[in-house]
Amino acid sequence: MLFASRSFCCLGIRTHLLQRDLPSKSIRFSAFAMRSESDPQRRHVNRETMPFKHKNTRRIEGLDSNVWVEFTKVAADPSIVNLGQGLPDISPPSYVKEELAKAAAADRLNQYTRGFGHPLLVKALSQVYERVCGRKIDPLTDILVTVGGYGSLFSTVQALIEEGDEVLIIEPFFDCYEPMVKMAGAKPVFIPLRNKNDGNSASSADWVLDPTELANKFNSKTKAIILNTPHNPIGKVFTREELQMIADLCIKHDTLCISDEVYEWLVYKGNKHIKIATLPGMWERTITIGSAGKTYSVTGWKLGWSIGPQHLIKHLQVVQQNTLYTCPTPLQEALAQAFWIDYKRMDDPDCYFYSLSRELEGKRDRMAQLLREVGLKPVIPDGGYFMIVDVSTLNVDLSDVEENQPYDYKFVKWMITSKKLSAIPLSAFCGPETKVQFEKYIRFCFIKKDSTLDAAEVILKNWNKQIA
Numbered sequence: 001m002l003f004a005s006r007s008f009c010c011l012g013i014r015t016h017l018l019q020r021d022l023p024s025k026s027i028r029f030s031a032f033a034m035r036s037e038s039d040p041q042r043r044h045v046n047r048e049t050m051p052f053k054h055k056n057t058r059r060i061e062g063l064d065s066n067v068w069v070e071f072t073k074v075a076a077d078p079s080i081v082n083l084g085q086g087l088p089d090i091s092p093p094s095y096v097k098e099e100l101a102k103a104a105a106a107d108r109l110n111q112y113t114r115g116f117g118h119p120l121l122v123k124a125l126s127q128v129y130e131r132v133c134g135r136k137i138d139p140l141t142d143i144l145v146t147v148g149g150y151g152s153l154f155s156t157v158q159a160l161i162e163e164g165d166e167v168l169i170i171e172p173f174f175d176c177y178e179p180m181v182k183m184a185g186a187k188p189v190f191i192p193l194r195n196k197n198d199g200n201s202a203s204s205a206d207w208v209l210d211p212t213e214l215a216n217k218f219n220s221k222t223k224a225i226i227l228n229t230p231h232n233p234i235g236k237v238f239t240r241e242e243l244q245m246i247a248d249l250c251i252k253h254d255t256l257c258i259s260d261e262v263y264e265w266l267v268y269k270g271n272k273h274i275k276i277a278t279l280p281g282m283w284e285r286t287i288t289i290g291s292a293g294k295t296y297s298v299t300g301w302k303l304g305w306s307i308g309p310q311h312l313i314k315h316l317q318v319v320q321q322n323t324l325y326t327c328p329t330p331l332q333e334a335l336a337q338a339f340w341i342d343y344k345r346m347d348d349p350d351c352y353f354y355s356l357s358r359e360l361e362g363k364r365d366r367m368a369q370l371l372r373e374v375g376l377k378p379v380i381p382d383g384g385y386f387m388i389v390d391v392s393t394l395n396v397d398l399s400d401v402e403e404n405q406p407y408d409y410k411f412v413k414w415m416i417t418s419k420k421l422s423a424i425p426l427s428a429f430c431g432p433e434t435k436v437q438f439e440k441y442i443r444f445c446f447i448k449k450d451s452t453l454d455a456a457e458v459i460l461k462n463w464n465k466q467i468a
């Protein structure tokens with residue numbers, strides 16, 4: 001004990017406090033640890049067998065499993081055609097890369113910039129979104145630039161969601177919504193999109209919210225609803241009527257709306273992306289989230305933004321100033337320059353905001369055709385770059401895949417091993433009660449260069465021959 005006390009003193013820790021506050025077991029452990037350091041034979045025993053008092057915090061309890069961690073690991077083999085995680089393997093626009101090279105060459109841009117967003121970037125974002133939203137957006141008070149759409153979601157939830165609040169999450173949902181809400185001490189309340197064609201879904205538009213079911217989920221504890229349009233993973237683009245229904249409930253119950261619109265530019269012919277913040281009475285209660293990764297096919301840049309009224313954004317800024325402080329300056333500068341280029345040609349069809357979705361529409365149709373060739377019936381997305389498909393109709397024998405996991409997890413693991421093709425299981429995007437409803441679906445990502453889709457085609461054609 002004397003040894004331990006001395007050692008703690010060396011670390012500048014007041015041992016009398018430790019002796020009073022810590023369980024005696026941890027002091028004994030420390031004494032043992034110190035002795036072991038000088039005894040090579042005992043060093044091993046110490047590390048392997050001694051109990052360690054530091055456990056995880058309660059706020060992350062039960063949040064350890066994560067679909068991206070699990071499936072990026074199993075699909076890491078380069079011989080696997082990876083249509084799982086949503087990362088483009090197409091080239092980003094050349095001017096975007098050139099602007100980054102220029103920014104990196106300017107000395108002053110290699111230092112910290114304004115914490116809530118690089119001045120040139122928030123200015124560019126305000127100009128673009130003023131045009132889209134048809135209202136004044138103050139670059140300094142109505143925008144926060146952060147680490148990707150993830151960072152925007154995190155600062156929004158941390159800033160505005162209180163312990164004990166309820167937050168409505170539409171299922172299936174981008175998987176981090178649930179743990180983020182739980183980490184804030186709040187309760188996720190799920191509301192599923194239901195297939196109005198009873199299992200015969202051909203289009204993402206078939207997936208709808210039941211108005212009565214939705215209305216019944218709102219109560220005095222409902223602090224916010226998280227909306228995602230265009231939707232990941234289904235590809236649904238919410239219509240004005242659907243958004244109005246959500247807006248009416250938000251206004252009636254004085255609820256916030258966290259609107260994740262990272263795929264805002266990726267809408268296909270016949271569809272229009274509408275921002276819920278532009279509906280009457282919604283600007284005051286909505287945080288709209290965007291992402292550079294999705295806008296310019298640069299997911300590795302990890303820049304995102306939240307846009308909303310000053311009275312909400314100021315709280316997000318408090319989270320940022322006390323956590324991340326700021327985002328990388330050269331990336332923000334390059335993104336700002338790219339936005340200026342596209343802002344100036346927003347009336348031109350060649351603007352990247354519109355040209356990317358034209359390019360992707362061809363890839364979407366090709367992906368659908370490939371899946372049809374193996375006898376599958378894909379759900380054609382109206383937006384985003386994912387396509388879901390019911391794989392249960394293939395009746396694949398999964399008895400060899402061990403693990404007590406949902407059907408889609410087992411199917412994807414089987415497909416990776418035996419077909420060298422990867423996707424993402426849809427039940428990863430559901431709360432506990434709805435998993436069984438979605439476990440026959442898997443999600444493919446189609447923002448891939450032609451050679452990747454060619455490789456997928458070879459796999460699917462061979463698969464088809466085996467079935468026939």
Ligand code: PMP
Nearest residue numbers: 148149150174232262291293304
């Ligand atoms: N929201 C949705 C719906 C997403 O699909 C993603 C990324 N897959 C994000 C947010 C996170 O965006 P970012 O990569 O910019 O952090």
